[in-house]
Amino acid sequence: MATAASTSVLSKVLVNEPEQLSIVVRFSGNKIYNVNISSKDTISDLKKAVAHIANVSPRTLNLVLTGQLLNDSTLLQDCGLGIHTTLHAFCWSDNLVHESPDIPAQKPQLFQETDHKAPHGYNSRDESQGNQITRDCLRAAEETSTPAGESDVDGNDFIWLRTQREISSRTRPPSCYRNLNTNDISRFFVYCKICDCVQPAKLRLSCKDCGSGAFLVDRGPSNWRDISANTEIIGTCKSGSCSGTVPRFYLRCNEKHDGEVEGTAALLKHVQANHKRVECIICSDVMSHVLIFPCSPGHVICLECFNQYGTTCLNERRFVEHPVHGYTLPCPAGCLDSHIEETHHFLLLGQEKYERYKNFGAEEYVLQNGGMLCPGPGCGMGLFPSGEGRLVKCRECRHEFCKDCRREFHLGGCENFLESLSLAVSDLRINDERAVRATWEQEAQSLIDETTKSCPGCQTKTERSGGCMHMICSRCQTEWCWICVKKWNRDCMADHWFGT
Amino acid sequence: MYLALLTKKTKMTSMEKRLQKELQAMTKDPPAGVSVNTNSLSSNLSEWVVDIEGAPGTLYESERFQLGFKFTSRYPFDSPQVMFLGPNIPVHPHIYSNGHICLSILTEDWSPALSVQSVCLSIVSMLSSCKEKKLPPDNALYVRTCSKDPKKTRWWYHDNSV
Numbered sequence: 061m062a063t064a065a066s067t068s069v070l071s072k073v074l075v076n077e078p079e080q081l082s083i084v085v086r087f088s089g090n091k092i093y094n095v096n097i098s099s100k101d102t103i104s105d106l107k108k109a110v111a112h113i114a115n116v117s118p119r120t121l122n123l124v125l126t127g128q129l130l131n132d133s134t135l136l137q138d139c140g141l142g143i144h145t146t147l148h149a150f151c152w153s154d155n156l157v158h159e160s161p162d163i164p165a166q167k168p169q170l171f172q173e174t175d176h177k178a179p180h181g182y183n184s185r186d187e188s189q190g191n192q193i194t195r196d197c198l199r200a201a202e203e204t205s206t207p208a209g210e211s212d213v214d215g216n217d218f219i220w221l222r223t224q225r226e227i228s229s230r231t232r233p234p235s236c237y238r239n240l241n242t243n244d245i246s247r248f249f250v251y252c253k254i255c256d257c258v259q260p261a262k263l264r265l266s267c268k269d270c271g272s273g274a275f276l277v278d279r280g281p282s283n284w285r286d287i288s289a290n291t292e293i294i295g296t297c298k299s300g301s302c303s304g305t306v307p308r309f310y311l312r313c314n315e316k317h318d319g320e321v322e323g324t325a326a327l328l329k330h331v332q333a334n335h336k337r338v339e340c341i342i343c344s345d346v347m348s349h350v351l352i353f354p355c356s357p358g359h360v361i362c363l364e365c366f367n368q369y370g371t372t373c374l375n376e377r378r379f380v381e382h383p384v385h386g387y388t389l390p391c392p393a394g395c396l397d398s399h400i401e402e403t404h405h406f407l408l409l410g411q412e413k414y415e416r417y418k419n420f421g422a423e424e425y426v427l428q429n430g431g432m433l434c435p436g437p438g439c440g441m442g443l444f445p446s447g448e449g450r451l452v453k454c455r456e457c458r459h460e461f462c463k464d465c466r467r468e469f470h471l472g473g474c475e476n477f478l479e480s481l482s483l484a485v486s487d488l489r490i491n492d493e494r495a496v497r498a499t500w501e502q503e504a505q506s507l508i509d510e511t512t513k514s515c516p517g518c519q520t521k522t523e524r525s526g527g528c529m530h531m532i533c534s535r536c537q538t539e540w541c542w543i544c545v546k547k548w549n550r551d552c553m554a555d556h557w558f559g560t
Numbered sequence: 561m562y563l564a565l566l567t568k569k570t571k572m573t574s575m576e577k578r579l580q581k582e583l584q585a586m587t588k589d590p591p592a593g594v595s596v597n598t599n600s601l602s603s604n605l606s607e608w609v610v611d612i613e614g615a616p617g618t619l620y621e622s623e624r625f626q627l628g629f630k631f632t633s634r635y636p637f638d639s640p641q642v643m644f645l646g647p648n649i650p651v652h653p654h655i656y657s658n659g660h661i662c663l664s665i666l667t668e669d670w671s672p673a674l675s676v677q678s679v680c681l682s683i684v685s686m687l688s689s690c691k692e693k694k695l696p697p698d699n700a701l702y703v704r705t706c707s708k709d710p711k712k713t714r715w716w717y718h719d720n721s722v
Contacts, residue, residue, distance in 0.1 A: 342672050343574055344581045372637040393673035527712040558705045
């Protein structure tokens with residue numbers, strides 16, 4: 061069990077027992093060396109050992125973990141290394157320093173040695189042993205904002221204890237966010253479509269032009285804009301002849317996925333670790349991970365309540381079409397400008413509801429832009445009929461219907477629809493009464509006609525379950541009168557608001 | 561009795577958890593003129609009675625009323641059913657003589673960010689801003705025809721000045 065394992069990792073950290081570490085050091089060109097070393101040794105000791113096997117000078121050797129150059133005097137046990145943690149190594153050459161005069165030689169901001177396509181031993185293997193990064197290390201990360209390239213990590217904010225997580229489809233709890241460990245204090249989270257849950261994310265970057273991970277940036281990202289496609293961060297690509305200057309940041313699930321392709325991890329920009337320990341606006345519990353709405357007070361909702369809030373609003377069709385952010389939700393307190401800005405957050409409701417959400421969103425778009433939905437059974441295709449005639453033919457299910465009453469296409473006025481049906485039946489010279497008894501749809505149609513009225517705005521069949529005569533269409537928001545079947549008005553209010 | 565509830569260790573639904581917190585807050589630090597009638601609480605907290613008193617300097621000064629709250633298991637995502645109970649129903653243009661209250665936060669404008677306390681305060685302030693004690697214009701018709709559950713009524717909030 062994950063909990064048992066995490067306790068053992070925890071106790072190791074707390075008692076500080078020296079342990080034997082097997083560290084993987086990766087040089088450019090994918091040369092890999094394994095070094096066995098005690099956790100009480102320093103980075104300097106490690107460098108000597110590596111320099112010895114790799115036959116390079118320890119003085120020019122640099123080791124990178126989490127986008128940070130490791131300091132010679134740091135103890136290995138303070139670096140949060142686990143068995144098989146991969147460190148990225150490179151040697152400074154005079155050549156490089158001359159080429160990049162902007163970069164202080166004593167503190168090179170980023171040098172990426174790993175090949176972009178190379179497998180990431182560090183990322184996957186260290187999971188089994190926990191990945192502890194000291195507070196000092198992270199404080200340094202905050203101050204210099206050194207970005208991480210392929211070598212993992214800006215994703216770790218002030219992790220100082222991250223314990224093992226065990227991901228397997230068999231043991232995973234049904235809920236999509238239960239997977240988050242209380243100690244997972246990452247800066248970024250993604251919804252991983254492979255894990256089907258929220259996961260801490262690793263920030264990566266590569267050259268926008270050639271895709272190489274050997275890219276040096278002038279400064280680290282400090283906000284969402286910095287890691288967006290419109291990033292203002294520039295740098296230098298160090299890969300061969302490429303002269304790219306623009307980095308491309310992306311996030312990956314913290315779990316190792318074989319053959320992982322881009323696009324499987326959806327950025328959840330509003331999800332954060334709750335290190336300020338703010339209580340949820342709904343349940344007032346302090347949860348480890350929360351969603352923060354982009355309103356000015358920054359209302360906080362825990363992921364479980366967000367799921368319930370979203371589900372309720374989805375069932376009641378209370379999402380709104382936002383001009384910029386699309387079909388979305390505001391914060392429960394109703395603040396202005398509090399709408400969820402990235403629709404992938406609704407993956408938190410679960411895949412099934414997310415599909416429904418997307419359908420509703422598409423329907424809303426069609427209806428708001430003057431389109432209509434095909435009334436064919438099980439179809440619902442969005443259509444934008446052109447031309448004057450009443451006949452609309454669905455290009456998906458081939459259903460033909462009347463543009464005015466949305467029933468199947470008929471000759472004559474919409475009010476004579478039923479007559480036109482029985483006319484058609486009598487044309488076949490079958491006894492009317494028998495024909496009516498034998499028609500499958502007729503009965504259902506009559507029942508629908510008896511119990512429902514069509515919304516005067518969108519013709520949606522509407523049933524009234526109680527209350528007063530003032531109806532508000534849940535699809536097109538038209539306010540109408542159940543008795544007059546017209547737009548709600550003062551006369552309806554005066555005459556028959558609560559019935560005749 | 562409610563103290564025993566608060567210390568109960570069994571797994572609670574999110575509705576119970578949230579209501580316990582609200583109850584704790586309201587008993588510890590009750591807003592002026594509002595107090596939870598702790599004898600009225602049902603075991604799973606799904607029904608409350610809250611005593612409210614008309615604010616000083618208003619038409620309802622020192623009058624006492626009782627508000628009944630009913631919560632479904634979907635609270636706080638579903639609004640509570642709130643109405644005046646007992647013999648003393650305030651005479652107010654938005655309050656029907658059967659206790660139903662025409663207040664938008666109780667239906668359309670409900671938000672899970674609202675609470676029992678904020679509902680009570682809204683009702684107290686609705687009473688306080690009243691200029692003339694009179695029944696809603698359609699009181700007789702409404703009381704005769706309405707559903708027992710005020711939430712079933714599609715209210716037409718046409719006048720927010722009182």
